[in-house]
Amino acid sequence: MFRNFEFSPSRLVTALVMLVLGGATVFLIFSKTIPIPEKDIASLIMLVGALIFYAGIVVIFSLFENETVMAISLILPSIVAVAIFVYGFIGWSVRTSMSQWKGLNPDYTPAEPLLKNYITLLTHDPRFAVDVRNTAVFTMLFITGCIVIGLGLAILLDQRLKGETIFRGIFLFPMSISFIASGVVWGWLMNPATGNRITGINLIFQSLGLDFLISRWHTTPPPLGMAFTAIPAIWQLSGFTMALYLGGLRSISDDLREAARVDGASEFQIYRYIIMPLLQPVTLSAMIVLGHMSLKIFDLIVAIGNQDQRLDVPGIYMWNTTFRGNNYAQGAAIGILMLISVAVLVIPYLIYSMRTEAEL
Amino acid sequence: MISRRTTINTVFYLILLALALFYLLPIYLLTLTSFKAFSEVDLKTMWSMPSQGLHITNFIAGYKQLAPNFGNSLVMVIPEAILSSLLGSLNGYILAKWRFRGSNLLFAGILFGMFIPYQSILIPLVKFMQFVQLYGGLPGLIVVHIIYGIPITTLIFRNYYAGISTEILESGKLDGAGFFGLYRYILFPLSAPSFAVVIIWQFTQAWNEFLFALILTNQTKWPITVALNNLAGSQLVQWNVLMAATLLAALPTLLVYIFLGRFFLRGLMAGALKG
Helix, strand or coil, X not given: CCCCCCCCHHHHHHHHHHHHHXXXXXXXXXXXXXXXXXXXXXXXXXXXXXXXXXXXXXXXXXXXXXXXXXXXXXXXHHHHHHHHHHHHHHHHHHHHHCECCCCCCCCCCECCCCCHHHHHHHHHCHHHHHHHHHHHHHHHHHHHHHHHHHHHHHHHHCCCCCCHHHHHHHHHHHHHCCHHHHHHHHHHHCCCCCHHHCCHHHHHHHHCCCHHHCCCHHHCCCCHXXXXXXXXXXXXXXXXXXXXXXXXXXXXXXXXXXXXXXCCCCHHHHHHHHHHHHCHHHHHHHHHHHHHHHHCCCHHHHHHHCCCHHHCCHHHHHHHHHHHCCCHHHHHHHHHHHHHHHHHHXXXXXXXXXXXXXXX | CHHHHHXXXXXXXXXXXHHHHHHHHHHHHHHHHHCCCHHHCCCCCCCCCCCCCCCCHHHHHHHHHHHHHHHHHHXXXXXXXXXXXXXXXXXXXXXXXXXXXXXXXXXXXXXXXXXXXXXXXXXXXXXXXXXXXXXXXXXXXXXXXXXXXXXXXXXXXXXXXXXXXXXXXXXXXXXXXXXXXXXXXXXXXXXXHHXXXXXXXXXXXXXXXXXXXXXXXXXXXXXXXXXXXXXXXXXXXXXXXXXXXXXXXXXXXXHHHHHHHHHHHHHHHCCCCCC
16 A cells, blocks of 8 residues: 555645645634635635645645545545435434424424424324425326426327427426526416406417316315415426436337337337336436425425415424424424435345345 | 338338427427417417517526526536546546456456446535535535546546557557657547537536535526526416526537537447447
């Protein structure tokens, strides 16, 4: 390991200068010894200081002249950041969720019993029960809608029709719009007014003589109302699902289809017995990506629902109870329950993909 | 046989066209309304074309409402997308080509961060950012976006670099290239497709993000999503102006998709995002 170790005094001095300079910058700004009125500038100088400090550490690692050591020193900040911001913070949230923290000042006195906040949420909190039901409705419809439409579009576009690029673009572009912007527009399209105030999509239905389709949309009495909030979400992400499936379809070799045709299989049979089974990994990936999105949905419902209690989801409940109601302990418990629901979905998937990759 | 194929194709086209209309409906309404005079914004005439000329003034009014926030979003998103793609590229290079003991487990550990609901780390995040004095402004928001972007950017680059043969790197090593040389002269020049995917992805994500922006910035530093949501909830703003503002807010990412979307799609279809 040290066969290449070469003591280079100049590099060591460089490293020390960087450590001192960077460390001093961070300290002077952090302790406000040098006051800087514009807060963003102060933050920026502090970040640059931290970066110089870290560069000093890298220079010290470089003294070893060992490339694996070098590699590890360069990935270290990412590891530390993820360790703190993901795992450390999850641990901190768990601790908060088992505490009595209510009000602005942190209070980590353990709750009595320890899981009190969880028990309350899961057994006698009608609002959380509504949230769970709403999330279930939304998730089911959102995933099913995206997969069915996405797969359908991918198969249609796989027929090498003219104008494929344009269609692809049209189906994909809603993905680029924020949930907030799309919620604002869809809130208008799904205007529930009836009679002479009828408007939005309902107005189109009326003028086409399709009166039976006129709907109260997301203001339909629960739990059906929640189902309509999935429409904008499907509009946004079915194109993304289509792109995933198209990628899968394009990776299936034409020889395979040709061979099936030679054996006398119809186009339908080719899709049913050859292509669909080969697309299963794509379906799995799509379900994971879409599933974790819908379990933590927040902005879209905020924009459409506008604090409508019937359209409440855990993400909004967590927000309200924590930052409006200052009930930090309960907010943390909701956050951790959301995490558990995602982890149940994602961890088996991560293990599965690590295993299959290891076999390759 | 040929005529049957033609019939099928016609049916396919009709389905595609109907769906395309559905997909374009919100954008059509958005554009239509944002050009109308306020007197034309009526429930009954919602779908009619503007009849009193095109009111560009809506965009000016909308822009006036959101101009500072539009600037905040730009200041945040551009450094965020560039730094996060560089970091992801470095991480991907190390995890794909400099495997060390436990590096696969480490990768799985990093990847998990991609899926967590941010509500589960929100309270510690706020307290931590207040403690390190990065709360309330844009640098803090940039740092947070970069850190929570590490999993996805690392994933995309790692998968991409894993597909580049190690033999090229071996021959580079024989020619005397070291850790940085291999990256600088062999991998980096080949990385354009994954840089395109990552930059577009991170740009869109950060531009559209709402939760972190809402909680980590003060009102003067609000990015566009928070300001737009506030504007939409205020009830004081006219609908045509709000629609113009919404269109302006969506424009940067829309333009990115229209002009660079095919690079993104190509990368996506090449399996860059599959776990």
